[in-house]
Amino acid sequence: MFQSFDTKGGPADPARLASLREELAARGLDAILVPRADAHQGEYVAPHDARLAWLTGFTGSAGFAIVTTAKAAIFVDGRYKLQVRSEVAEEITPVDWPATRAEAWLDDHLDDGARVGFDPWLHTAKEVEALKARLEPRGIEIVPVTPNPVDAIWTDQPAPPMGPVTLYPEELAGRDRAEKCREIAETLREAGEDWAVLTLPDSICWLLNIRGSDIPRNPVAHGFAILEAATGAVRLFMHAEKLAKIRLDGVDLLPPEGLVAALATLSGKVRVDRESAPWIVGDTLASEGIALSWAPDPCLLPKARKTEAELAATRAAHLRDGAAMCAFLRWLDDAAERVVQGGATVMEIDAVRALEEFRRAGGDLLDIAFDTIAGSGPHGAIVHYRVTEATDRALAPGELLLVDSGGQYLDGTTDITRTIAIGVPDEEQIAAFTRVLKGMIAVSRARWPKGLAGRDLDALARAPLWMAGQDYDHGTGHGVGVYLSVHEGPQRLSRTSDIPLEPGMIVSNEPGYYREGAWGIRIENLVAVEPAPDLDSADPARDMLAFETLTWVPIDRRLIDVDALSPGERAWIDAYHAGVERQMTGRLDAETAAWLGRACAPL
Template sequence: MPSRSTTNLLKQLRSFMQNASYVNETIQAYIVPSSDPHGSEYLAGCDEHRAYISGFTGSAGTAVVTEKQALLWTDGRYFLQASQQLDENWTLMKEGLPQTPSQGTWLTKNLPMGSRVGVDPKVYSHDKFVSLQKVLEGAGQKLIPIEGNLVEAVWVDRPNRPTNPVHPLGLHYTGMPLKNKFRDIQSAMKEKHAKYLVLTKLDEIAWFLNLRGGDIKYNPVFFSYVVLAENSYVIFINPKQYNEEIGQHLKAESGDIKFQVESYESIGCYLKEISKNVDGGFVWFSDAAGYDLTSTIPKKSLLTEMTPVQLMKAIKNSVEIEGMKRAHIKDAVALCCYFSWLEKEVASGAKITEISGANKLEQLRSEQEDYVGLSFDTISSVGPHGAIIHYSPSESTDVPITNQTVYLCDSGGQYKDGTTDVTRTMHFGTPSDLEKKTYTLVLKGQLQLGRAVFPSKIKGNCLDSLARQFLWEVGLDYGHGTGHGIGSYLNVHEGPMGISWKPIPDDPGLDAGMFVSNEPGYYEDGLFGARIEDIVQIVPANTTYNFNQRGFLTFHTITLVPKQTKMIDVAMLTDREIKQLNDYHVECRQKIGPLLEKPGYMEAKQWLWKETEPISR
């Protein structure tokens, strides 16, 4: 992952920070977040401002450019990648480490009193703007919303905003018509005295409308806004993406609820109009909505907190639950075929590389029913590349998969009935003692979290240490969260819940019907990475007691791909862990084995049986 020079880009950006054609008054710093007008994690090419100005391509990070310095904050997933991609102009700020100051703290300590810090309010969220504004004002500095993105002023050949086709998703996949979702949302709005609810997050909009698109790679969403009122809603979308099929779908699913369609760009004007007629109620936004939109509403009429849609979407209905299970069974078939094929090819001496391996896996997924595409860029990583947590092979980094190194494959698919995300770590030769020991520590943590029983509504943060315990005991750890929510034919990373070492502000607590990942790991820079990831469904637990009638929950693993026993130091496992892994492998055989009993799949079945042989001490 070589760096590229940013010298000229930074020179131009700094000149625009002082140019009256772009700023009303000189600014001393400019912040470039990793976001778009919808708070998306993954971005369309036209919104990759931070990647363009810094050269760092990871999905998370914030750039701060001053008159003399350029800094990039990112989290532990990307420390290694950022250190390789940033050129000499940039200072890497390792977010999450005790010695690393926050962006606000750094700005107040390094800029003089009276300094002006600029941001593009379209891509800077309301909560971040208000929080940083308070910090800067305390130091005699100002946060200034800048009309027009300054990075775009230096961006040559910036891509256009996508306008890809949008399609209805039928009730046999969604399980609930739009009109039912509307009524549930209305109930939540009444409790908050909200006259309007503004949906800005693209996955929330897609879920509410039972529509899917393709404007962001791997994410079946489309650029739009929706505003809900008491008995109606308005969609703001590019007219090129709206057609008769969508109109008929919305009429059929809306029942007696009225709707209208406006252009994507008119959202700001519409909000200014409704702000005049709130009459004692509120206009409700997610606190992650862009500050440019929330600032159109008078403060007395503004409500900013997690929308009801986010939690409704996270708790899957019975149709979505069955769809997620089906999607993971199909995905397991593809992965068993892939790993069987890969092991055979490597043993034969064939040259299979990170990229050609990833391409083969995508082809095998495409053979499954209702497959739409990948859910993210496949992390097909050999040896040292596995230590780059979100590594993506390119032509300049592509290397062969051999029997000499660890192979880490983190991949997922989008199916009309569900979204998948699974990681397996393998060695096609003889793993070293260090590789086996660390892999086994990761496995022990994953097994412990997977069998956890916990009270309903407990925050995911409370469970995180279960996955880290065995690594911590020997002084090891990993720099990413342990679990994220996952969509139902939606974004592979979905809030509001999660399992992480740091608190998740909007986490409502874990509840039955949610799906999250269980993915501890360990990364030895320059040598290898080990991660094991399953998707787990949160289900009621059968407990002897029920303290305060709270109800207890546990996890049911729906990923059904063997975990390579060759990588395990069995002496490190307890009898309980051995039984848990053996039982899991029996389930893999029972549910996936019959699907491999057809021409062209028999070698995959033989591989599945080999990989699921019971282990014992």
């Protein structure tokens, strides 16, 4: 099974906090930062790096803790405000982040002259600079500490991952490794830089046309790289046993523990990403007197601008995934009918297992893209809810089931959310669902001038909710890779994203609304940025962009208030559902095809 279920449940052992405080005292520290991060700042971490979960019990994909001699706090954003309460012990206080920053909290809770420890591999220069700017004027010292104090008390800590690396087909990537290296080298030369230090695994995998298996759900390999601007040559710092079955011509393979020594030998100007590289990278270069160029990872934008080969591949992956989703939704409708009639009990875990089985049945699934979210009733209001044996609950008539899931295929990564009525929905559920749908349609239909960023489109999805005094506490969309990370930067649809959207970028379109203790609603398709189709009225001097829809799965018509939709919105839904039927032709068995015809009937 791809999905695993935690049968323990509940918070971590509070005795671990006591042990950590003893370790801090032994090192002369008054506080320690415990991020949910590894040396590569990935959203997902290997079991070896799951320090935050081990210490606190919190299993979300973003957050951090601060432990002092007297207090412990865990910082999470709006996605996890419900989840964190059920996972951490009473001794740990949840803090609303980013409304409250680490440096502000420490300023309020530490005496002058205190010492705050941090692992120099787990924090970026940007994070450490913010801490120092706020706290050093009070004489509070920010201290790099190795080995990590949590590792020192984690006696059964898993070993670091050593998953095998494979080559990624050039016909799917659209460009070979040498061409990509030359492009990045040219970018560095144009910026007057001599080297780039790469620390993001998905950047390295994209650059070298490789994929790894160090992280569950994300086909990346842990390692570092240094690229030379003059030649495009790459030094790859990765355990040789990971690459035992492949050849990387033109790449100099070195052990990862050799990175710091290698940094000290560089000359000229070195590009380092302030927001993703470990603090120790910049500190090492600065200590050696080597010129630093703080600039974004040079692979980010080229990776985000998908080639036509990558777009064609991901379209094909979405069609196979769409067929699996249609089979699942038909199964779910049948199961829900039995629930409503009182003839069956269907649990959240049953839905997760059924969906993953439908995806596996196609024979092309390599992994799920993330742990499937299947939240019924009040669990749907927990944005990143993950069902366990301890939290599993039965579907009930009159409730909503929110299912957010995705697949990892060699030719693409999928991510889709559908909210399904179990029986007859009530008026409030229909009204909220329709508002979310209107926002999703607004983004899908958007046309905008070239140069606008995700923050410029984010309000389109929220406007129908705002008119009802409602909103949601997550971004409207995130970037998505092609058989890489399901959450890929730098492109996003969010209030804070200033990255211009460009042709080839793939983003999710997923507005939502969540009623705490009752239900949650989210509708998500993946879309790709493309040049907007020509219009007779268009200004020929102004380049316009639009979205191509990649996801082809029906939206629950039972939850749509047709009278609340404009003629254009109704036309979009009918055209989308007609497209679903057309794209799924020949991909479904007869019974599922008949179900799809009913699910996609015009409004």
